[in-house]
Every structure is written in C-alpha cells, then in structure tokens.
Amino acid sequence: GSRGLGDVYQRLAPGGAPWRPAGGPGARTARRRAGMPAYDLRSGTPDLSSFPRAAWLKAYRRALTAAPDAAFGYGDPRGREELRTVLAEYLARARGVYARPERIVVCAGFAHGLMLIARALRRRGARSAAVESYGLGHHAGLLREAGLATPPLPFDARGTRVDALAALAPDAVLLTAAHQFPLGGALPPDRRTAVVDWARTTGGFVLEDDYDGEFRYDRQPVGALQGLDPDRVIYLGTASKSLAPGLRIAWMVLPEELVDEVATGKGAVVDWMCGTPDQLAFAEWLASGAHDRHVRAMRLRYRRRRDQLVAALAAHAPGIRAGGIAAGLHAVLPLPPGTERAALRSAAWHGLAVQGLDQFRHPDAAPGPEGLVVGYGTPSDSAWPSALQALCRVLEGVGGEGAEEAGEAASGRVDP
Numbered sequence: 001g002s003r004g005l006g007d008v009y010q011r012l013a014p015g016g017a018p019w020r021p022a023g024g025p026g027a028r029t030a031r032r033r034a035g036m037p038a039y040d041l042r043s044g045t046p047d048l049s050s051f052p053r054a055a056w057l058k059a060y061r062r063a064l065t066a067a068p069d070a071a072f073g074y075g076d077p078r079g080r081e082e083l084r085t086v087l088a089e090y091l092a093r094a095r096g097v098y099a100r101p102e103r104i105v106v107c108a109g110f111a112h113g114l115m116l117i118a119r120a121l122r123r124r125g126a127r128s129a130a131v132e133s134y135g136l137g138h139h140a141g142l143l144r145e146a147g148l149a150t151p152p153l154p155f156d157a158r159g160t161r162v163d164a165l166a167a168l169a170p171d172a173v174l175l176t177a178a179h180q181f182p183l184g185g186a187l188p189p190d191r192r193t194a195v196v197d198w199a200r201t202t203g204g205f206v207l208e209d210d211y212d213g214e215f216r217y218d219r220q221p222v223g224a225l226q227g228l229d230p231d232r233v234i235y236l237g238t239a240s241k242s243l244a245p246g247l248r249i250a251w252m253v254l255p256e257e258l259v260d261e262v263a264t265g266k267g268a269v270v271d272w273m274c275g276t277p278d279q280l281a282f283a284e285w286l287a288s289g290a291h292d293r294h295v296r297a298m299r300l301r302y303r304r305r306r307d308q309l310v311a312a313l314a315a316h317a318p319g320i321r322a323g324g325i326a327a328g329l330h331a332v333l334p335l336p337p338g339t340e341r342a343a344l345r346s347a348a349w350h351g352l353a354v355q356g357l358d359q360f361r362h363p364d365a366a367p368g369p370e371g372l373v374v375g376y377g378t379p380s381d382s383a384w385p386s387a388l389q390a391l392c393r394v395l396e397g398v399g400g401e402g403a404e405e406a407g408e409a410a411s412g413r414v415d416p
Helices: 005-012 025-033 051-065 080-095 110-123 138-144 162-168 189-202 256-270 276-287 290-316 340-349 384-395 401-411
Strands: 104-107 129-132 174-175 205-209 233-238 252-254 331-335 370-374
Touching: 051 276, 051 290, 051 331, 080 104, 080 276, 080 331, 104 129, 104 256, 110 138, 110 205, 110 233, 110 252, 110 256, 129 138, 129 162, 138 174, 162 174, 174 189, 189 205, 256 370, 256 384, 276 290, 290 331, 290 384, 340 384
Parallel strands: 129 174, 174 205, 205 233
Antiparallel strands: 104 252, 233 252, 331 370
C-alpha cells in the first residue's frame, strides 16, 4: 500500500521523473518530458512555490484546536461567523470596504460567487450584465449561463468607458476597477464616480472583481468601489492571488437586499458551504496578522520581478514598454500591429507559455491593440530568471514605434 502522499506523487510523476516536494529545475525537466512548456508566464496564478506552508500549518493547528465540535457539522451557507467577522475587519482596513459580517457570503472562488450572483439577479428579472471589452471569457460565460446577455463596454486610452452604460442599459456591470484585467489600467476617479452614479440612478448593480487589489507597488492601493455605495456595489474578493487558488476561498460583500437570496441559492441549489477547516484556518490566518505579513513579503517579491521585467525590456527590447499601472501579478506588453501571432509562435518555440491580448477580447468588442500578457508572478524564484531570458529572446526585434502607440491604446497612462 501507499506509504503516504510522497509515494503517490512518485507514482504520478510524468515520465518517471523523480518526485520533489517543491518546484525547481527538476520540475522543469518533468514538464519537458511531458511535452509541456519549460517556462510558464501565463497570468492568473501567483508563485505557488511561495505558499507559506509552515505558517499556514501553524494557523490550521491553532484553528482546529480552538474550534467547537459544532463547526464540523452542516452550517450557515453564508460561511463561518468567525471568518466573516475577521473578513469584515480586514476588508475595511485594507480595501476600504464597508462590510458587516452579516453582509458577507463565503464562496469557493470568484467564479462560484459570480455564478451565485448572476443567478440571483436573473431570478429578480435582470436580463443583461455589461462586461469590459477585455477580460476573462469564462466570467462572461458564467453570466450567459445564468441567462444574462453580456454586451461589451468600449474602452479608450483612459480605460473602460462607463458612459456607454446609458446606451446599453444593462441591469448590472462587471468591472475590474482597481486593476483592469488584462490591460492593466485603473479606472480613473471620474469614471469610478460615474459608474456608481449610474447604479444609483438606474437601480443597477456594479459587480466589482477585486482580484489583486492588495498588490500595488508605486503607492497605496486604490480603495474599492464598494466603499462609495455599499447598496449598489457587490464586492468580490479572493485568496487566490494573495495565497493560492487551491484553497478555494473567496467572499462576496453584498447589498443587504441580496444577502438572503444569494445565501439561499448557495445553500439550497448550488452548494451548502465551503470546507469548515479551511475557513477557520483562514480566519486564524487573518486575525493573527500572518496574512498582512505574507502580503507585504509577496508585494516586495512581485515588485522586484516587475522591476526586473521593465529593466530587461529596456535592455533587450527598448521599443516595448510594460503597460498599465505598477500593480498585480501581470503586465501587458504592447506589440506593433500584426505581430502578436508571430510572437506567440516564437514563444512556443522557445518553450515559453504566454498569452496574447486577443485571447481576452470579447467576441462582440471592436478590434483593439495587440500584445502579450505576461504573468510575472507565476514562476518560482528559481525559474523566473530563465523565464525572463526566454521572454527577451522572443521580444528581441519585435518592438518599435508601433508598440509604444499600442501601449497607450491598451491601458493608457492614467494613474489614479
């Protein structure tokens, strides 16, 4: 029989590669043997090798030791009260969110929360939810699966044009206001105010995807939209970028009128509750200050990587500049028109997994800029230098004047 997970990993290793408990050169060798890219610069994932295993285990032990017996039974579909209480305090302090514990519903990831909200809005008679021209197609797909149309909002050099909401007349709008994904800009102050005014005037809802709001490198993070009107803005946050997506911990801060409906939908239709032990561990993690310490450490690490990316571009591809604000775990590298597909082919030839901007364009949106979306947060510390060298080899000779013009069109220079 198996002697533990180490033995299981050994048997599952591709191509007979030796099992190692963490990433590194051995992991890259295993990927090559399995026909996978040698370097992964796709966006959406933090550096998984930096997951604080020892500190998390300590929080887990303390949480389980203090947990009452009832915590391991069926519970409130909104999530454990301990976690909702600590989350309310943390979000108010870190993101400027108005979040009473009774307004929070814990969910198993952003997509889970979005699905629950979309279904609740559809039951209330909503017919459409506007989305940004560039974003994750999976998220728009979840809205459509719930029965909502997803008209795209146009964009310009200052970001998403929320003034188009008047003509589209949706019932809701999904925005990545603090750090637009993937273009990288922040919604300017006047447009933040305008979208909240639209919601107040029409009775619509703003669905705020605050996926990496804790990671701003040049100044204090921009506060959440939700703080401007907690009754019209639905705030969605997640531990997927600050800790790891495998935890499946996320949260919604809902207007009071939606709490019972969303919680009922979660409990009776989709899912009863997220795993109690992980919820309690995350509550302990937040309450002890471990999360603040981890975020500060990762903020320094990711800022260093972004700075190294900018310096490498200046040295090897001076015609290409990283677009967007200094934030998050990814950067968009604008390319001259007609070069994105060639750059992706070159990346694949160099064993580099990276994404093109066109992959994130809404099918009904007007054609826009070309570029690469580089997830500099994804590689481990040991893999990052080689991944950056491979990226520079791809970009050498690609840049030019067209790339700089595309950069302004992609994400603008607005820096609220």
